[in-house]
Structures are given as structure tokens and as C-alpha cells.
Amino acid sequence: MRIFRHRIVTYFSASIFTSILFFGILTINLQYEIRELETVEDPNLSSQKTPNICKPVTSFGFVKNHKCGTMTLTTMFLRVADDHNLEIALPNNSAWKIDWPDPPKNLSPSRKPNRKFDVLVLHTMYQREIWDKIMETGYKRISILRSPYKQFKSYFVFFQVDVIVRYVNSMSDQGFDREKSQFDQFLENPEKYYNYMYSATKNVQAYNFGYNDTEKLEEKDRMENLFVKKLENEFDLMLITDYMNESLVLLKEHFCWNLKDVLSTFKNEKRRSVYYIDEETEKRREEIYRSWASLDYKLFDTFNKTFWRKIGKINNFQEKIASYREIADKVGQFCNHLLNANRQNVENKERVLIIDQNKNYWRENFTIDEKFCTISALKTINYVPKLQMARYGKSQPKTADSFLNSRLQKKGLPELFGGPFPWMRRRRGLNF
Template identity: 30%
Template structure:
């Protein structure tokens, strides 16, 4: 109660006699009880008695902390910053360059970005022909049609100066990494390097390679895709082959990437990473929904023993440093996301299940050299389901046709097709 209100009550007491005195005593008891209740509640809040929901969230959140080993052996325990104001509203950003690495879940990220841009009439830097920009050398602006674009999402080796020539101002730069052991095993199988390295008759070709990787690296220098068998992530990010064993050059490049990239996703925490992308771009959960395109065939998968893991980590130690650095960075960004992270993640994964149910039928068996299953379109699915099921290579060719009036085979169309309207 305010001080002026108390003075008025005292003046009334003087005028009203004994009855008023009784009322005054009761009123003071009520005020005292109310004050004690407030003090007790403040004490309980400090002791966590009214914070059970927050504490439960924190416990669940800490259960998601990764246990991936780092060279230091340290485990990162997140802290929990205060909730940001709801008045802190941002506008969606639509300019983004995705440095697409190999066998890291990058095709799924590319599909997310292609669907987002296609439905909003955004422009894409696409190769002049074919479905890939990638070459063994660094990206050059001349590899795409002249102009300034909203998005670049195809495979290309990182070259900041040349990429800025084709990107609109203010573009966000992102990429994705994967634990190097599983990534190199995936590269080895997917690109058929067991053939290139003369190991097709080995009982476990990848184990044989991992026992002496330097032998195959130096003996088969002309093998296709050989460059993705040692530090593949750093190669895509600009590390030259001559600097593969140069610790100074490696650390310098990791620092450069930290400074020049707005977000580095981690494949092992894919959905968590996509939530950070949503926050970075100020998008909605619907904007980052995706459909996985299928499972790699068991015919090109290999058993990876602990001894093999250790051998590959020693062989590609530079990518181990890169991964450990940005894995820690990922979890720092999750801390900064705020206490709603786990709830948002649960909602996102629920929407992913709904999307899978609404857009597809159960997996169908297919027969090719690389995948065991493929998603089939649900006939009742929306037109957007068609685009989410479209693979990134076909999407790239379609985008070039829309932007430049070309058929899939590169020949000119009579009239330029208009982009899809949002």
C-alpha cells in the first residue's frame, strides 16, 4: 500500500474511535502477511521452487550435449542466457551462399534452399551447362551466367572474392561439416574409390585403405575423386593439397572460415543446425522442412572398426581440427538461441513427420548402384511436395530453364518460362 493511502487511514482512525483501532490492527496484519508472502516467493524463486519447468528444460537440454571426442578431451556444458524480448523482430533474409561440401547431408540443405527460393521467385547462380559448378580449381565468376543473384547453392570450391562478384550485397555465407571418419567412408563407397584404388576384391576395401592411406594417396594420384579422401571439407573450403600437412596454414584457414561464414551446420546435429539457420535468416519452421531422398545402398557401405576410426582421424587430422572447432561453435550458438530451443526442436521434428506422411507413401525398393530406397509421392500431396522430392541436380537444370529459357539439355526454349509465384 502507498504511504499517502496509509496516512489517510490513520486520519480516519483518529475520527472513528475504538472500532477503527480494531480495523487498523487487522489491516496491518494483512499488510505484514502480504509482505511476507512476497519475500517468501522471492526466496523460493532463488531456490528454484517455482522454476521447475525451466529446470526440466535445462536438464533435457543438457542431455542433448554431444559426446564427440575433441583433441582437448573437454566437454562443453552450455549456460542459459535470459530470454530475449519478443519485441526484437527481424525481417526474413533472402540472400544466401551455401558452400556445398561432399557427402555431408549437403544435398538436403541445397533442396531446402532451392524450394525456398523457387517459391519466392528468387534468382540463382547456376552453371552455364550441366548441374554442377564444381571444378578442381577455385570458383570463378565466369562459371555462372553474368549477374547478381540471391542464392548460390551448388558444389563450388570456396573463393570469397569471386563469389562476391555474383552475389547480391548482404548475402549470408553458410556451409555444413561432417565427422571426417564417416564422411571419408561415405566418399569411398559413393564415388567407387575401391575400384580406383584396386581394392574391389578386398573383403573390406575401406579397412584396407585406412590401414595405409598414404600409399593409395600417392600411388593413385590420377584417380577420380581422390581429393575427397583426405581432409575433404577443408579442400572444398579452399585448402590446397600442398598445405595438407601445414598446421599454420590449416589454423589460418579455420580462423578465416570463422570470420567469413555466418553459420556452419553439423551433419550429426542436422535438425539442430537447421533451427540455427532459421534463426539466422529469420525464417519460419515451414521454410526449413525437408524430405530425405533415400538411403545409401549397403553394397557401398563398409564396416568401420575403432582401429579404422583412429587411423582416419590421424590421416585427416586437419579436418578433425575443423570439425571440433565448429562443433563447439554450434553448441555455443544453441546456447544463444535461448530456452525455447528444445520446444522449437520438438515442434520442428513433429512437422517433419507430418510432411513425410502428407507428401509420401512408404519407401519403395529401387535397384541402382547407390541407393536402396526412394520416396514415392503421395497422390494427395501438395504441389510443394513435388518440389521437396525433386533432387538438387534436376532442380538446378529447371532453375536454369526458368531463368534463361533453356531446355534440360541446354537448348533454347521458344519463350522464357515465368518463375513460380509464391
């Protein structure tokens, strides 16, 4: 934030002298000295060479959708909030979620006089009335969506839904079909597994916004349309995972944040699913899933159009996205090199990356150091305990996904996050 002081100092000097010329005139010499604007930097915020023409957003709630690149965004949001000493809603019984799949309730107390929070970004359910009670007045509501079929494939692999499919089929009269993948078996009859994995395979993105798929069939289409309209009215910004770089530039513009705030060390890797066969098969599968998760497609199609409309209103967006990509690549390479050197105990001479104002569109000066790289590379489940310890003097255990486990236990199925399958935890790199 810049403070501008306009100092105009006027010096008036009058000298009266006698002229011997034709009319004897008194001449007054006026001298004016006008000083240029003096800029005083606020040491609490990142430096910039161009004045802010908007006010940075410092209070927002983020609906964290599963398998939508939200771990990267959550770490980024937490880092920005911590850097600017914003009040973060942190759980008092977990290291990664706030009562999900329920609205936020078990929170460490806010340290602000009004007991409100500035930032809510961990896994929790969106419920407008509850969010309004705990968040600062005028907070922004944002989230991110992903192409539903891509999100479903990622979810299917990460949570190993194939275990459920294999188990359910092995208990049926038809037995287990070894000729087809569990992925294709699921798509052939998703209703068969619905009671086991409700909200994990059908409209899972809409579910996190509070949608409950209990309407009668004849009311389904109308209720879905009303739900989408409700979110259009309530959310200020919806990012799109499929266009992450564009999303971060859009976030910067709408939130009036510094360039450093929207940088991270994430790698936007494009990998084919293990279930990939060919494009024709993928199209057929997606059509099946579209009919199964129709609301997620309505959400995505609606907000994808809104996303590009917002981008279309940003001046010089192509120049900005090109500049962002260039800087993001430099930061990613620097941080990866630095952190790899640290892990291997190799001396790295370059400990700081200087971003010069002449090398980015926004003409911002800042530095990237080891602290930035280390924090940006943290997973949420490892970052939250550090924040809990720093702010409340204690951290919470890295608990398992009790929601999925409870649903599986009711059906007599093995837990995915513990019990007889500890190898599943190790495969995901979870440290609990």
C-alpha cells in the same frame, strides 16, 4: 512480412449543459476510441500469426560439401529462392555444379540491374574474393560439416573408391589381397592412393573451402590452424550433418525464415556401412583416418563447438526442436504417401496438409501441397534444369563428373562416371 498500421481515432465530443447542483458546473464528456493494431498480410510470403521481429535473410552463399546431406539442403534452398523470386546463380554448362573444382565462372547472367546474385548453393569452390564480386552486398556465408570419418565412409562407398584400390593393388608387385577389404587396405596405406584420389579421401571438406594441401610438413600445423581461423571469421553459420534437425532449427532462427522454408521430405536414415565389423574396429579405423585427414577434424571439432554455443543462446530451444520434429514427421509422412500414390496411380483423397498455428511452437499457419512435396523430393540434378528452363528458356546437359574422370584418365585408370563402367551410373540412379 507483416505491415502494421496503428490507427488511433480520437473522437472529441463536448456537451455543455447546466447543472442545477450546488455549483453550476460545465461538464465536458470526452470519448476516446482507440482501435487495436490492424494486421495486413503480405500475400507474397507465407502467413504467420506472430509479427516478425527480425528481417529474413534473402542473400546467401552455401559451400556444398560432398556426402554431408547437402542434396536435401540444396533442393530446399533452391525451392525457397524460387518461391521468393530470388536471383539464383545457375551454371551455363552443367545441371548440378558451377565449375567445381574451380571457383564459379561459367554462370548464366543475373537478371538483376546490378548483375549480382542472391543465392549461390550448387557445387563450386569457395573463394572469398570471387564470391564477393558476384554476390549481393552483405550476403551470408554458410555451409555444413559432417563427422569426417562418417563422411569418408560415405564418400568411399558412393564414389566406389574400392575400384581404385583394387586396380592400384593389382598393378603392384604385392598383388591384390583378397583377405582384406579394400576399405582396410586403403587405411593401411592411404599415401599409396593419394595421387590417384587427391581431395577425394584426404581433407575433402577443407578442400571445398579452398584449402590446398601443399605446405611443407613443418608448416602444416600452423597453416591448418590459420585456415580454420580464417573460416571462423568469414562464415556466418556452419551446420552439422550429424544433427540435421537441430541444424534446420538453428538455420530458421538465424535466417528468420518461416517454418515451411526449413521443412523437407528427407529421411534421416542411420545405416551401418557395408564395411562395419564392430565398434572396436571402427574406433581403430577412425584413429587412423584422423591422423590422415587432420584438418577436416580440426574444422569439425571447432565448428561443432560453435554450433552448440549458438544453440545455447536460443530461447526455448528444446521446445522448438520438439515442435519441429513433430511437424517434419507429419510433412514427411504426408509427402511420401502422396507421391507414392501418384507413382502407383492410386487415388489419394488427402491432397493438402494444413498446419495449424496452434499445433506448432511458432504459431504459423501454412499448407503443404503436391507441388511442395514434388519439388522437395527432387534431386539437384533434376531440379536445376527446371529452373534453367523457367528462367533462361533452356537447360544444360546432366554431365558426368569430369574432375574425377580427368584425374583417373591421367593415371590410366577407368572412368567412374562413364566409359567402360555404365553400370556404376545405373547403381547410383543417375539419369545420364
